[in-house]
Amino acid sequence: MKKITLIGAGLSGSFLAALLAKRGFDVTVYERRPDRRKEEVEAGRSINLAVSARGIHALKLAGLYEDIMAIATPMYGRMNHPLGGDSVGTKYSIHPENCLYSVSRGALNEMLMNVAEAAGAKILFKQECKDIDLAANEVRFADMNNGGEIYKVSVNKVVACDGANSAVRRAMTRNTDFTHTEKRFRVDYKELSIPSKDGMIQMERNWLHIWGREGGAFMMIALPNIDNTFTCTLFMPVEGEKSLSNLDTSEKVSAFFAQYFPDAVPLMPTLVEDSFKNPTSSLNIVFCYPWIVEDKMALIGDACHAIVPFYGQGVNASFEDCIELDECIGQHYPDWGKVFEVYQTNRKANADAISQMAQENFDDMAKSGFPEFQLRKYLEHEMEIRFAFYKSQYETVSFSLEPYTEAKARGIRNQQILTEIIEDLSVVRELGLENALAAHSIADLAAQANWDNAEQVAKRYYGV
Template identity: 40%
Template sequence: MTRQAITLIGGGLVGALLARLLARRGFAVEVFEKRPDPRLAGFVGGRSINLALAERGLQALRTAGLADDVLQRAVMMRGRMVHPLQGDSSLQRYGVDDSEVIWSVSRGSLNMLLLDAAEAAGARFHFGHALADADLDARRITLSDESGTQRQHDAAVLIGADGAGSALRAAMDSYRPLGIRVEPLGHGYKELEIPPGSGAERFAIEPNALHIWPRGGYMCIALPNTEGSFTVTLFLPAHGPHPSFDTLADAAAANDFFLQDFPDLLPLIPCFADDYDGHSVGSLSTLYLDHWHIDGRALLVGDAAHAIVPFHGQGMNCGFEDTVTLADLLADTQRDTADTFAQFQRIRKPNADAIAAMALENYIEMRDSVADPRYLAKRELGAQLAARAPAHFMARYRMVTFTQLPYAYAYERGRAQDVLLDQLLRSASHAGDVPLDAAVSALQATLPPLPPLHHG
């Protein structure tokens, strides 16, 4: 039985996975993507080259029958390898052991795998077709191809997975204001590359880690790629006094800055000048909407509804989680589409708002706190509490990254745990100065047990 026809705008990661999930459930799915087919034209960059895949995203891929295929193309990252300006680098594990890791995946290869999988399930893709207009009253859209030729398409149920710059969101907002709020971070980013080695050692630095060079108000990170390279991202204030992208206008100025602030990283980037001058500065913002849908006619998912900054590595994972929730709701034939879309927003918006807040907080943690003694003391005490009373304490990062507990729950529970850690360390400089039995008693008296953990 073929269910109703669904039109998707956007064939990126979220659009392609949603197309796969819906087509497998019997929906007639057509996807319009403004870019050319990356499997034919090559992947068009401009956005982050690799992404962090965690439990939520993996669970969505399991639901789609694709997790094993994706993991074969990914590199495991056990934790943050912190490179201070002075002193030795050190690994801060994300989880308790190798059962709790995240994975570095190539955006381009993942997108192509998802496109193949969606087509295999029966979804139809139309590449090189940009949304030019959406007549929501007539339930019809106008599409424009590369030559400017326009065509009409009936779209009774329209879903926008077309990213932070969503054309469907703009069309919906002009029809009925969505309450759009964009909060720029004020920081930008630029991507560089550590190439693979030529000998037996393909990786120039530890491959199974996300590398961070924290420097206070700015930082560099590096994620591994399967062929041995690392994608390096420099995060800096966009404007203002040194250092900012204003004051580092070209590779010559940036080279002097790296010699002083990232002296161990610069020699690993042999094409530094070409990378720096050849790559534009990307912008970082958080997107909030009051309304994600217009009754049962049009809905926004993923970055089109709730784009966040990348510092928790959860943007893709959050979008993938959207797809499973939405596919489950749409498959429920007891409710109409307007009710489905409203329920989707009720379930997902509090969680999207929570991960947006946590991603902003994590930027400060990554660039400042990872080298801060107070942060390290709280982290160590938290680890001790988690070991002694796992039913009552789990670090917020682990809740977000390695379970499927709702983001909103992880956010609130993390705040409550943080208050408790501050109280326990009020008169202590080190975790070892806190009597652990008393700390466990205080924890159990203060906070209820954690709910059952949804691991995949």
């Protein structure tokens, strides 16, 4: 039988194992952690994820659509919580059915493991990859069931799905043609929570809640869970007075939250306890190339392109990698050199594009309560309603399967178009943007737009 070895049974590894086992491969997955379906696994990473169209498409392929819908909470937009003001919701899309789904990461991983095993894949738990020697076709593992005893496994084809700190990627740095950068993003994060109160949910359920602060320097977000709780994530600069490391006493935590998130404090009874119990984590961005070694091995998912979470696309992009690799096998097997080469060619530029858009989206999220951002969003939604050819970057990334490279190109074009439309508003020409925003509501400003001109501007950029 056609053997293939996967390293890591996280979200990509389990999904890919299911796809390959369905294709008739003899799939063995080596996973460092215990089986989360039987034992408690280490906590500390995000416990819920936003899954969008790409992820849902993948889960349909895995036959998991109904199961996921049973545990997913739809989020139709961002609910901004300005300091000292009323919260304001902004929909993600002009199409009312479009939403992100907040899903438990653990539950999703368990479902994917079940599907992989049902398709015939074997998952071996507590087996940590230590090193890989492709010249000798060998992987070294530590058996954590057996005091970490080291053993070697002969391999033929390997796919490394071992996440952002991939041991396989580190082994590849020995190859002279391998370029590799890991960059720490400018904010760290900590998970906090908003529990239910007497069993009832404490904020509006179907939104991604955002508290952007100090010109977008830091923010807290909250995603709903099906048990009426919210998982909050506080993102703060790595260093400085307003950093997580500086919130090092109960008094500082309480004072900081009272100052910046006063509406959230009454909803967070375990705030101080959670702040000290939960780890501070950093966000690493990984770029590397090549993702493959000859016809022997490929990296997939976070192992080759860990990105920041601000577009909610890490899993979505990783699932797309898996589908691409599976399709390449469908088209080019048994020519594994070609399988891996085409997979890499088709995915690398897309991974780079979403990585950049995800970094930029930190500012978008943190500033989403700000008037200029809201004016741009308002005008953009108007453009989408009026002109069928116009589509926002967000719509393309989150609610379509169009390549990320296309979404990125749209984003650049659209911002130029919106700038021209805003500069064309007579009140902006008269008062300047800042004063115009101070003196008029967003809806009033947008009502002054000249849509004939706007259409011409957009057509010029879109070449239609």
